[in-house]
Amino acid sequence: MADSTTTNLLLTKPEVGASTDTWGTKINADLDLVDAKFTADLLSASANGVTGFKNRIINGAMVIDQRNAGASVTPANGDYTLDRIKVATTQASKFTVQQNAGAVTPPSGFKNYLGVTSSSAYSVVSSDYFLIGQALEGFNTSDLGFGAAGASTITLSFWVRSSLTGTFGGAINNSAYSRSYPFSYTVSTANTWEQKSVTIAGDTTGTWIGATNGVGLYAWFNLGTGSTGSTTANAWAAGSYYAPTGAVSVVGTSGATFYITGVQLEKGSTATSFDYRPYGTELMLCQRYYFRNTGSLYAMHGVGTVFSTTQADVYTKFPVSMRIIPTVSLSSTQIQVGATLYAATSVSGAAGVTTDGAFSRVGTAGTMIIGYAAILANANNTSGYLDATAEL
Amino acid sequence: MQYQIQNDVNGNPCAIAIVGKIISIPMNEGNTDYQAFLAWLAEGNTVLPPDEPVNA
Numbered sequence: 001m002a003d004s005t006t007t008n009l010l011l012t013k014p015e016v017g018a019s020t021d022t023w024g025t026k027i028n029a030d031l032d033l034v035d036a037k038f039t040a041d042l043l044s045a046s047a048n049g050v051t052g053f054k055n056r057i058i059n060g061a062m063v064i065d066q067r068n069a070g071a072s073v074t075p076a077n078g079d080y081t082l083d084r085i086k087v088a089t090t091q092a093s094k095f096t097v098q099q100n101a102g103a104v105t106p107p108s109g110f111k112n113y114l115g116v117t118s119s120s121a122y123s124v125v126s127s128d129y130f131l132i133g134q135a136l137e138g139f140n141t142s143d144l145g146f147g148a149a150g151a152s153t154i155t156l157s158f159w160v161r162s163s164l165t166g167t168f169g170g171a172i173n174n175s176a177y178s179r180s181y182p183f184s185y186t187v188s189t190a191n192t193w194e195q196k197s198v199t200i201a202g203d204t205t206g207t208w209i210g211a212t213n214g215v216g217l218y219a220w221f222n223l224g225t226g227s228t229g230s231t232t233a234n235a236w237a238a239g240s241y242y243a244p245t246g247a248v249s250v251v252g253t254s255g256a257t258f259y260i261t262g263v264q265l266e267k268g269s270t271a272t273s274f275d276y277r278p279y280g281t282e283l284m285l286c287q288r289y290y291f292r293n294t295g296s297l298y299a300m301h302g303v304g305t306v307f308s309t310t311q312a313d314v315y316t317k318f319p320v321s322m323r324i325i326p327t328v329s330l331s332s333t334q335i336q337v338g339a340t341l342y343a344a345t346s347v348s349g350a351a352g353v354t355t356d357g358a359f360s361r362v363g364t365a366g367t368m369i370i371g372y373a374a375i376l377a378n379a380n381n382t383s384g385y386l387d388a389t390a391e392l
Numbered sequence: 393m394q395y396q397i398q399n400d401v402n403g404n405p406c407a408i409a410i411v412g413k414i415i416s417i418p419m420n421e422g423n424t425d426y427q428a429f430l431a432w433l434a435e436g437n438t439v440l441p442p443d444e445p446v447n448a
Contacts, residue, residue: 078424078428213422214422323422324418324420324422324423325418325420325423326418326423327415327416327417327418327425327426328415329413329414329415329416330414330415331414333414344414345414346409346414347414347415348398348406348407348409348416349398349406349407349416349417349418353407353416353418360416389424389425390423391424392424
C-alpha cells in the first residue's frame, strides 16, 4: 500500500511496513504543517476580531443605552449616561450627552456613537474637570499587573469626531487617583471621524486594585480640565491628573461637539480590530452594573404576596449576577392584588436584596388583603421601570 | 437631598431611602449610592429615622 493522505489537511500517512527509513521525515513534515496551520489560523482570527473579550471596555461601540433610550441628558457629577459611560464634572449643566447626537453617520463598521454637546462657552478654572469615561472592574484588569514590575502595556483605541481641532486628551487613573497617565491625541479635521490609538506602558508603581469588584482603573476622555488636573502628556505621574496640559476644552465653546465610539482598551502595544460582541452579550455585560426592567404599559417587575395592608413583598430576578448588592428604585409602578391597583409609594430592602435578585417590600397607600398574591408592574405607563444599580 | 434609614423586620437598619424617591440603597460599602450617603453624612448632615414599623 502506498502512502496516503488525511482528508482535510492532506497530511502524509506513511505506508505501513514500507516507510522504515522515511516515516520519521514524513511525520516531521506533518507536524510542521500542523504547527504552521495552527499559528496562521490563530493570527487570522485575532486580526479579524474573531477572538472575543480582548476589549476591556464594556459598551465601547455605544450600543446599549438602558437609562435614556437615546434621549439627551444633562448629566450631573457621577451620573451614568449610555451604559457603563460615566461623567465626572465639577460644574453642573455644561454639556449634554446623547446616543447618536446630531445624527451623523458613524464610522464604518459602527451603528452608534456617544455624542457630547457643549451647552455654553465656559472658561474652566484651575480646579475644574469635565470628563467622560469608564471605571473598569478590578476583575477585568488585574491580569495587567499594574503596580508591579512586568506590568503590561495597554493600548486605547477609539474613533473620535469633533467640531474642534487640536490636541485633545484624557487619562488613565488608578482607583485612588494617586496614579495618572494623561494621554494626548490630535483631532486634525473638524467634523470628521478619525481613528486614534494611544499605547501606554504599564504602571510599575502605585497601588492598583487587583482581582476584586472595585475599580481596577479609570479611562477618561477630557472635555475640559483646569491647570490643577493637567500635567505633562504621555507619562505616568503621582497624583490626580485627567488631561495633558493645554488640551482642547470642549465645554469652552458653545455648541461644540465631541463624538466617540469604537472605544477599545486592550493588552499589548498594538491597536487591533474592534472587538465586536453580540448585542445580547454586551447587554449582559452592562447588566452586571445596571439593569432596567421596562418596556410596556404594565411591564411586570415581580410577583409576591401582600405582607401588610400597605406593603407587598415582591421578588425580581436579575438577568445576571450584579457586581454588588444593588440599589433598587421604582418609577410609575403599582401593586396589583386581584383586580385592584395600588400605586407604589416606597420600596425597602428590608426583605432582602442580593446580587441575583431583589426581594423588595413595596409600600402603597392602599388597604390590601394580607396573604393575597401581589404583582409589581408599571402603572399603565411605558416609562415606568424597576432599576437595579451596582455601578462603579 | 434628604436620606432616611430603613429598618428590617427586626428593627435593625438595613438600607437607606432618599426622601421623595422610591429607592432603597443597601448598606454595602461597595455600593456607590451608599458611598454618596456616607459622604453626605460626613458633611455633617443628619439622616432621618426610619418610619414606624408596619405589622403584618
